[in-house]
Amino acid sequence: MRFLSILCVCAALLPGVLPGALSAAEITHVMGTTEVPDNPQRIVVLTNEGTEALLLLGKTPVGAASSWYGDPWYQHLGDRMAGVEVVGTELAVNLERVAMLEPDLILGSKKRQEEIYPQLSAIAPTVFVVNATDFKENMKLYARSVGMEAEGEALVSAYDADVARLHSALGENADDTVSVVRFVPGQLYVYRHDSFSGVVLDDIGFKRPEVQAQDGLSLAVGKESIPNMEADRMFYLTYDTGNGEGTALESETLKDPLWANLNVVRSGKAHKVDDGVWATSQGILAARAMLQDIARIYGVDADFSSE
Missing domain, CATH: 3.40.50.1980 (Nitrogenase molybdenum iron protein domain)
Structure with missing residues (x-):
């Protein structure tokens, strides 16, 4: 019941906008245009590829889809994900867990989560990439979404x-x-x-x-x-x-x-x-x-x- 109440309250809001959030930018992505808050602090990321982009930007998500290997994170991530809440897998996102984390931004993928985009958008502003293939262009989109466009460009250039x-x-x-x-x-x-x-x-x-x-x-x-x-x-x-x-x-x-x-x-x-x-x-x-x-x-x- 608590989860349903959260969704009902969120659904009554303007799409992609949380109460009290300061809109820093309108982000155009595969699902449309989303107003994102200034300097989001509580980010939930629903793809392994998106998680790596955030970590390289110096931002640790509050919740993330688990890695396909590891318990629950890839070995090559080391201890970067310590304390991060698992919110299911890329193919089976636990919406209640996402909502309970009270995110101010959600990052995901059309290929993986298109069917639940409306529910995610009701919880928090949600930005989707098309899929994980083009990790360099995706990095730039994630960086714009968290107000770090220059940093994202620099990281791609460094790669x-x-x-x-x-x-x-x-x-x-x-x-x-x-x-x-x-x-x-x-x-x-x-x-x-x-x-x-x-x-x-x-x-x-x-x-x-x-x-x-x-x-x-x-x-x-x-x-x-x-x-x-x-x-x-x-x-x-x-x-x-x-x-x-x-x-x-x-x-x-x-x-x-x-x-x-x-x-x-x-x-x-x-x-x-x-x-x-x-x-x-x-x-x-x-x-x-x-x-x-x-x-x-x-x-x-x-x-x-x-x-």
Whole structure:
């Protein structure tokens, strides 16, 4: 009953405006235009990618959708999320928990939460990105939403500068063809240009194997397609829901003669990387962690910028 009362009171307000909030800006986003309060302090974020953007801006949300891995946050976030309330997952937001946190701003994604946008907007001003693919443009929108547009632009520029430094440090290896393979329970995937890892690898300037050098996120393949994964370098990752099926598929595939006979495997240039960083998080902190992984694997010092 308490939750229903909160929603009823909020629904009676002007869309996206809280009582007493000072409107600093009108933010245009995929769902329309939303008036956001000046310097929001109680932010709820409903995507892992959005959480990383906030953290890099120096703002810790009061509530967030849990990470796909971790208990409840990704390992690469360290202790940044200490004390943050879990408000469900990206695909199952707990509206009552969101309302009880009394946020003054909610950040989410049309792809994940379009159906509950009206309820969220009744609780607090709500800004949505389209999806998590374009983490750089999303960062700029999140930054505008919290009154930190200049800081957001600077952070994206710092990422671009880190990419340029890595490209330079890689030397002739910057022209390598790199393959990205992912083990998911019951299915083997290769990842393409429009995937999160694909965007970062494209930024660096790497080439991709023919089947991966295509538009789109990913392609489900069978083990007979393993020879098409050949490359100068390979990065492979495993998504496991906790029942061990993803890990079992990884183990089974790595023992397959087709895999063992790949030149990239025989030369020791196939590297296991973290799935949270390379696939599921999709945020700017994960992108920076990807750059660091690549520098470490290639043994180069890119002199990355500090956060």
